Amino acid sequence: MNRLLAAGLTVSALLVPLTARAQSTSALLDQGVRAYSVREYDGGAWLLRRALAVEGSLGLGPTDAARALIYLTAIEVARNQRDSALAAARRLVVLDPRYRPDERTFPPQVIAVYQEARRSAPAVSIRANGDTAIRPGAEAFVVRLGASTTPEVTASVNGTDGRIVRMLYTGTIRDTIEVRWNGLDASGNAPPDGRYAILVTPTARERRNSGGGDSWTLRLPLEVARPAVDTTPLPAAPPDSLFRPERGDTRGAMHALVPGVAAGLAIVVLPNLVASGERASSARLIVGGTVAIAGVAAFLSHHPGQRLPENTQYNRNLRENWRRNVAEISRRNADRLRQGKMIIRPGAPALVTETP
Amino acid sequence: MRTSIGVLVLSAVLLPAPARAQGEGGMQFTAGGTAAQQIVHSHVDPANDRFSGLVLGAEGGLVSNHFVVRLRYGEGRVNPQSGSTAAARDVVEGEALVGLRATPWLTLWVGPSARAYTTADGDQRWLVWSGRVTGRGTLLPGRMQTFVELWGTFSGNVGDPPLKASGRGANGGLELRLGESSSFWGRLGYRIESTHAEGLRETVESLTLSVMYGLPQ
Numbered sequence: 001m002n003r004l005l006a007a008g009l010t011v012s013a014l015l016v017p018l019t020a021r022a023q024s025t026s027a028l029l030d031q032g033v034r035a036y037s038v039r040e041y042d043g044g045a046w047l048l049r050r051a052l053a054v055e056g057s058l059g060l061g062p063t064d065a066a067r068a069l070i071y072l073t074a075i076e077v078a079r080n081q082r083d084s085a086l087a088a089a090r091r092l093v094v095l096d097p098r099y100r101p102d103e104r105t106f107p108p109q110v111i112a113v114y115q116e117a118r119r120s121a122p123a124v125s126i127r128a129n130g131d132t133a134i135r136p137g138a139e140a141f142v143v144r145l146g147a148s149t150t151p152e153v154t155a156s157v158n159g160t161d162g163r164i165v166r167m168l169y170t171g172t173i174r175d176t177i178e179v180r181w182n183g184l185d186a187s188g189n190a191p192p193d194g195r196y197a198i199l200v201t202p203t204a205r206e207r208r209n210s211g212g213g214d215s216w217t218l219r220l221p222l223e224v225a226r227p228a229v230d231t232t233p234l235p236a237a238p239p240d241s242l243f244r245p246e247r248g249d250t251r252g253a254m255h256a257l258v259p260g261v262a263a264g265l266a267i268v269v270l271p272n273l274v275a276s277g278e279r280a281s282s283a284r285l286i287v288g289g290t291v292a293i294a295g296v297a298a299f300l301s302h303h304p305g306q307r308l309p310e311n312t313q314y315n316r317n318l319r320e321n322w323r324r325n326v327a328e329i330s331r332r333n334a335d336r337l338r339q340g341k342m343i344i345r346p347g348a349p350a351l352v353t354e355t356p
Numbered sequence: 357m358r359t360s361i362g363v364l365v366l367s368a369v370l371l372p373a374p375a376r377a378q379g380e381g382g383m384q385f386t387a388g389g390t391a392a393q394q395i396v397h398s399h400v401d402p403a404n405d406r407f408s409g410l411v412l413g414a415e416g417g418l419v420s421n422h423f424v425v426r427l428r429y430g431e432g433r434v435n436p437q438s439g440s441t442a443a444a445r446d447v448v449e450g451e452a453l454v455g456l457r458a459t460p461w462l463t464l465w466v467g468p469s470a471r472a473y474t475t476a477d478g479d480q481r482w483l484v485w486s487g488r489v490t491g492r493g494t495l496l497p498g499r500m501q502t503f504v505e506l507w508g509t510f511s512g513n514v515g516d517p518p519l520k521a522s523g524r525g526a527n528g529g530l531e532l533r534l535g536e537s538s539s540f541w542g543r544l545g546y547r548i549e550s551t552h553a554e555g556l557r558e559t560v561e562s563l564t565l566s567v568m569y570g571l572p573q
Contacts, residue, residue, distance in 0.1 A: 255494075256494075256495050256496065258493070259492075259493020259494065259495060259501075259502050260493070260495050260502055262493070262504075263493060263502035263503070263504050263528055263529075263530075264502075266504045266526075266528055267504065267526075267528040267529070267546050270504075270506070270526040270528070270548070271526065271548045271561070273526075274506075274524050274525055274526045274548050274549075274550055275397075275548055275550035275559045278397055278550065278559045279397075280548065280561060281395050281561050281563075283393070283395070283546055283561055283562075283563035284546050284548070284561070286546075286563065287528065287529055287530070287544055287545065287546035287563065288528070288546065290530055290544060291502050291528070291529065291530045294495055294500060294502070294530050295495055295502070297495075298495035298496050298500065301496065310496075310497075310498075310499075
């Protein structure tokens with residue numbers, strides 16, 4: 001019967017790569033636990049590692065992650081893989097320092113490995129309150145660092161490339177401290193969506209004081225996402241057709257000259273047509289001459305190469321209005337983005353130790 | 357003359373009203389006062405007399421995208437040239453025109469205009485219906501423009517009993533904005549009108565100076 005069940009689990013384990021994406025991590029966990037119970041250790045280890053590898057919102061919660069790690073520890077003990085068992089147990093200690101394996105469920109060897117992990121693991125822990133939505137700059141994502149000793153550590157938010165996005169804390173952990181991240185990078189801007197991690201490491205002085213022993217890094221993976229915020233598209237720059245020539249040209253000059261001269265001539269000549277035989281007064285010469293002179297003056301003010309201050313001012317106003325609009329809309333968009341929520345999803349913490 | 361001054365004062369008082377109406381919709385108002393030095397050539401067969409004098413008046417306009425209305429009123433006194441035996445005349449004149457803006461620079465008008473004066477022999481009233489065409493040209497955009505207007509009569513009459521009258525006229529000048537972004541414009545104009553009937557001919561030349569509120573159309 002056991003062999004039949006084991007065969008089924010093996011087949012399902014082989015099929016897992018095809019269906020893993022569609023399968024929930026809790027289902028993988030259950031299958032891993034069942035594999036342990038029927039002593040199908042290889043398939044069980046694979047299933048549990050698979051479940052633990054998923055991060056973000058699809059990953060295991062803290063309780064399930066602890067369950068997966070203790071069963072993985074037990075499987076590795078059963079497979080005589082002591083180092084792997086110890087590594088899984090250390091991850092469990094980091095995840096939940098207060099975790100205690102059930103002595104009725106697990107054999108004494110598993111309990112012993114876990115106790116050894118507790119003794120050898122750095123006495124620091126990191127906890128987050130699950131998925132959190134904050135307004136960058138106004139609210140904070142809080143993690144709690146705990147330690148049974150008083151290590152001096154640094155905590156920072158880092159990108160996947162290791163670059164420090166924001167330094168969060170440098171100092172001693174006495175019992176527990178809260179570390180807050182307001183969602184902004186060192187320059188005060190919200191970083192782009194993606195994967196980040198809070199890294200807690202001992203300071204150089206702490207490493208020296210501890211006799212140059214194991215160096216360790218406590219890592220809390222974070223997935224940062226921001227729901228799309230409606231923003232107003234920026235207005236396009238005014239097209240060239242809207243700008244006026246800033247220097248006179250022949251065409252503009254003629255447009256100014258022709259109406260003036262034509263109207264002036266008409267005023268002088270028309271009285272002869274309207275009231276032929278009448279001796280018109282010199283008033284027509286005064287007005288007609290004035291209009292013609294105004295036309296010539298307008299021509300000179302538009303002549304090729306002549307600066308046209310009113311057009312320059314008009315163009316300047318056009319550009320400034322556009323720049324003002326762009327600045328105003330950019331400011332509003334920035335306000336909307338700032339007021340938009342940032343969702344931070346913490347994953348399972350992990351401890352990496354390095355032996356010098 | 358007192359009436360003229362009254363008209364000018366009234367138009368000055370009413371200016372704030374069009375000021376409020378400007379920009380509230382597609383309709384715009386213009387209003388202004390005019391001073392005209394008139395020279396009148398009067399022929400009453402067989403006599404020829406020449407008069408000159410000052411006529412003060414007011415004008416207003418209502419401007420939409422396609423249609424325009426123009427009202428003008430003036431009155432004053434013209435005196436005979438020295439050596440003439442003719443008596444001075446009190447002059448009243450006015451017009452009411454409706455126009456179609458065929459293009460931004462060309463407007464076609466139609467409407468009545470009248471001119472009346474009092475002589476020792478009694479009143480003489482000229483009333484003509486005319487069609488007009490006005491062309492405008494821009495010298496400096498938003499600052500200076502010119503205009504020329506021509507008109508001819510469809511029908512008209514003068515005197516009592518009425519005699520059939522006809523005539524034609526022209527008007528032209530320069531309009532200049534009074535200040536960089538002012539709503540007030542100044543106008544220097546020359547107008548000549550010649551109307552005639554059996555045994556009568558009146559030719560009136562006017563050199564006008566106007567101040568207007570609103571963009572002239």
